[in-house]
Amino acid sequence: MIKSFFFVLRLAIAWMLAIFLVAILWSNLPLIGWIDWPIVLAGMITMALVVAGALSHLGRVRLIAGRIDKATLANRQRRQIEIPFEAGEAFDLLDAAIRELPRIEHVESARDSLQVRARVGRPRTYGEHSMGRWNPLLWWFGIPRNQILATVTPGHDTGSVTLICEPEAPAWSDWFQVDDATNYENAEAISRAITRRVGERRRGEKADAAQTATEKELTVARLSLLHAQVEPHFLYNTLASAQLLTRSDPARADEMLGHLIQYLRRSLPSVDEEMSTLGAELERALAYLEILRIRMGPRLQVQVDVPEPLRATVLPPMMLQTLVENAIKHGLEPRTGGGTVWIRARAADGDVAITVADDGNGFNSKTSGTGIGLKNVRERLRLAFGGDASLAVVANFPAGVAATLSVPARYQREVSHA
Missing domain, CATH: 3.30.310.220 (Fungal kinase associated-1 domain)
Known part of the structure; x- marks a missing residue:
């Protein structure tokens, strides 16, 4: 209430002084300066409008701000x-x-x-x-x-x-x-x-x-399902082959079962870690390929060139395995003469490039598959590394397909030999 009173009083005093100054100037005018009523009437009307305007301002400030203080009253x-x-x-x-x-x-x-x-x-x-x-x-x-x-x-x-x-x-x-x-x-x-x-x-x-x-x-749920459900046909075929070999070649049967155990051990999901390493994924892929080499014989050749320092590179699990399986299923298995699978890794410009290549059928519409596996690989790369990782799939020369994963080299982990 006090702030409102002083606000109106301040405006009234300012206008009174202005009107007083105008009255002085009016009184000094020749001929009409002696007439007082025009300036008195104008002054009274002005003061009435000033007070009315000030009260209107106070009412609107209270309506909008809900309070009246120095901050809300200011122009x-x-x-x-x-x-x-x-x-x-x-x-x-x-x-x-x-x-x-x-x-x-x-x-x-x-x-x-x-x-x-x-x-x-x-x-x-x-x-x-x-x-x-x-x-x-x-x-x-x-x-x-x-x-x-x-x-x-x-x-x-x-x-x-x-x-x-x-x-x-x-x-x-x-x-x-x-x-x-x-x-x-x-x-x-x-x-x-x-x-x-x-x-x-x-x-x-x-x-x-x-x-x-x-x-x-x-994606993690799909990965866990992939971990838990090893491909039935691969498992059945491997066990059937091992059963036959126990009769004709027990040593090779024992070797096959050893590789199967290694593959299954690496395929079990880890509840503690969402990411794996290139070394661990390479062991899984090699166990898989060794089993297929026993089954396919000389039709399958494997060449690996992965330097030891790069094996600590962080990699989503089952990613390398997906590329290797694609090379076998869509490249070499349909081919009567079989072929070779290459796995290599190189570091350059802050990235690690991991390539899985084959000299099989290449981009053949009958054996190229649906592309769901590669789509999942790209999506998991995006979720794990954002835009810092990529997958490129190109034709291999003179035949086959080469798939290259590029992941940041700055992600490293101590290699486990368990």
Whole structure:
């Protein structure tokens, strides 16, 4: 109540002094200076309009802000808003929020200097002004617009916004006029718009993270199923071959069962680790290939060139196995003469390139499969390494297919010899 009283009193005193100055000038005019009633009448009407305008301003401030204090009564509003994005993103968000203001008339946006200037039309909050164009207050100040100055100060992954909303009039005019809380309204509207946009961005990020986590869980689930369900035909055929060999060649049967045990041991899922190493995956693939060499005989040749230091490279489990199985099933098995499978690894430019190649049928539509295995390999690479890993499948020369995994060399793990 006291703040409201002093606010009205301040405006009244300022206008009384202005009217007193005008009365002095009027009294010094020749011919008409001796007539007092025009200046007295104009002064009384002006004071009535000033007090009425001040009371209207107080009522609107209380209605919009819910309180009356120095900050809400001021014609000029300042806000300091922290946006949790880097300065460029914060500027784009601020610029969009300002452009969405009602009655926005002109926006000057300078992205390099991180500044936005704008002019906003001031609404006639309660319709036409009292007395229309005969209102003496309009003779002095007219109907000024509001203006906005916003600056983004870069921080550490944040942008600090300094927002100023004020009348398009000099600061001294605040002694004589009120803005009907329009600048307070503009400042609050921009603050709300920024908060809403930050919230939408955060919800979008959370939704993307949740979707990525769901995709990763589905991939891990498929991988666990792949671990738990070793291909039945391969297992049955291997056991059947071992059973036959026990009668004709017990030594080879024992060798086959040893490789099968090694393969199964490496195929069991690990509950502690989601990632494997190139060394562990190579052992699994070689156990698989050794079993097939016993079954296929001289039709299958294997050449391995993987340097020992690269065997600690982190690799999603079953990924190398998928490429080796593709080379056998779609490249060499359908071919009467069989062929060779090459497995090699090389380090270059911060990446490790792991290639599985064969000299089989190549891109033959009858034996090329559905491509689901390679699609899963690419998806698992994306989930494990983002955009830092890739899979390339090309024709091998003079025959066959070469599939190359490129993974970051910076991911290394101690090699286990268990």
